[in-house]
Amino acid sequence: MEIVKLVAEIKSKISKFKSEGKTIGFVPTMGALHQGHLSLADASVKNNDITVVSIFVNPTQFNNPEDLSSYPRTIENDLEKLSVYKPDLIFIPDVSEIYPEQDTRIFEFGLLDKVMEGKNRPGHFNGVAQVVSKLFDIVSPNNAYFGQKDFQQIAVIKQMTKDLKLSVNIVSCPIIREKDGLAMSSRNVLLTEEQRKNACKISETLFKARNLAPELSVSQLKEWVVDEINKNIYLSVEYFEIVNDTTLEVIKDWNESNNKIGCITVQVGKTRLIDNVTFKY
Numbered sequence: 001m002e003i004v005k006l007v008a009e010i011k012s013k014i015s016k017f018k019s020e021g022k023t024i025g026f027v028p029t030m031g032a033l034h035q036g037h038l039s040l041a042d043a044s045v046k047n048n049d050i051t052v053v054s055i056f057v058n059p060t061q062f063n064n065p066e067d068l069s070s071y072p073r074t075i076e077n078d079l080e081k082l083s084v085y086k087p088d089l090i091f092i093p094d095v096s097e098i099y100p101e102q103d104t105r106i107f108e109f110g111l112l113d114k115v116m117e118g119k120n121r122p123g124h125f126n127g128v129a130q131v132v133s134k135l136f137d138i139v140s141p142n143n144a145y146f147g148q149k150d151f152q153q154i155a156v157i158k159q160m161t162k163d164l165k166l167s168v169n170i171v172s173c174p175i176i177r178e179k180d181g182l183a184m185s186s187r188n189v190l191l192t193e194e195q196r197k198n199a200c201k202i203s204e205t206l207f208k209a210r211n212l213a214p215e216l217s218v219s220q221l222k223e224w225v226v227d228e229i230n231k232n233i234y235l236s237v238e239y240f241e242i243v244n245d246t247t248l249e250v251i252k253d254w255n256e257s258n259n260k261i262g263c264i265t266v267q268v269g270k271t272r273l274i275d276n277v278t279f280k281y
């Protein structure tokens with residue numbers, strides 16, 4: 001496991017691996033690693049000759065400066081956790097390495113970045129596309145691993161790779177949860193003890209909703225989920241939408257689409273948590 005900080009250095013190491021015919025797996029992260037991230041690293045190590053993990057808190061994807069400054073940073077701990085999975089290269093660039101000059105590119109994603117996270121965090125997905133396209137250019141991976149917790153992010157990145165005609169394969173990995181069901185997230189460490197205890201109500205409600213789905217209409221179910229979570233004094237729902245999992249069009253009737261996903265964002269004190277559940281019905 002080798003730590004690399006410079007773009008030129010990682011590019012030269014990767015071009016050597018490529019000249020030897022080795023496949024490259026890539027796991028982009030913002031650090032404060034947990035088992036969710038490690039499951040991506042594990043999948044990459046198992047399926048590629050070389051695995052690169054990046055740790056970079058990307059300023060251009062934060063629409064809220066307080067969210068950026070409070071984002072947890074735990075590099076020493078991260079390296080210790082990664083050492084178990086033995087990825088080959090850990091890329092930890094400074095902001096000036098990734099953005100030697102301001103990135104002014106504007107990406108067009110149609111509806112994909114106009115709903116849910118895109119609507120509630122203006123500019124967020126443009127920043128994600130800026131950094132991920134730069135990282136793909138630097139690492140030139142065969143496979144790149146992303147978690148389904150950030151479901152909308154995967155849709156946006158798949159569209160970006162298509163639009164930029166990149167040959168990278170985007171691998172979507174399942175959500176890893178805590179024992180009580182809460183989706184693992186770097187931001188969970190920002191919760192107080194009381195907030196943390198109550199946060200499991202989010203996934204608990206989503207799982208119940210999945211079972212209620214055939215009995216209630218889409219709008220009744222959405223109302224039920226929001227009310228159920230908002231009953232808890234620690235939780236406040238920002239949005240809950242049920243969308244077509246490919247187009248992200250909002251579903252109004254259960255018959256509209258075979259593949260439906262319910263996506264939620266909940267404010268827990270100052271911390272925003274996201275989660276989602278697929279509806280088989």
Ligand SMILES: Nc1ncnc2c1ncn2[C@@H]1O[C@H](COP(=O)(O)OP(=O)(O)OP(=O)(O)O)[C@@H](O)[C@H]1O
Nearest residue numbers: 029030031036146147149150175176184185186187
């Ligand atoms: N619980 C999880 N299960 C599977 N993958 C996850 C999980 N949490 C995050 N990931 C994935 O890890 C990658 C890096 O995510 P990131 O570093 O933003 O962590 P995060 O936990 O999502 O942080 P936060 O929720 O605070 O933004 C993303 O592809 C993300 O989807």
Ligand SMILES: CC(C)(CO)[C@@H](O)C(=O)[O-]
Nearest residue numbers: 028029030058128131150
């Ligand atoms: C993909 C990513 C590493 C880009 O900064 C980030 O959005 C994340 O961690 O999900």
Ligand code: BAL
Nearest residue numbers: 030061062124150153
């Ligand atoms: N996991 C998505 C990164 C972010 O919240 O900015």
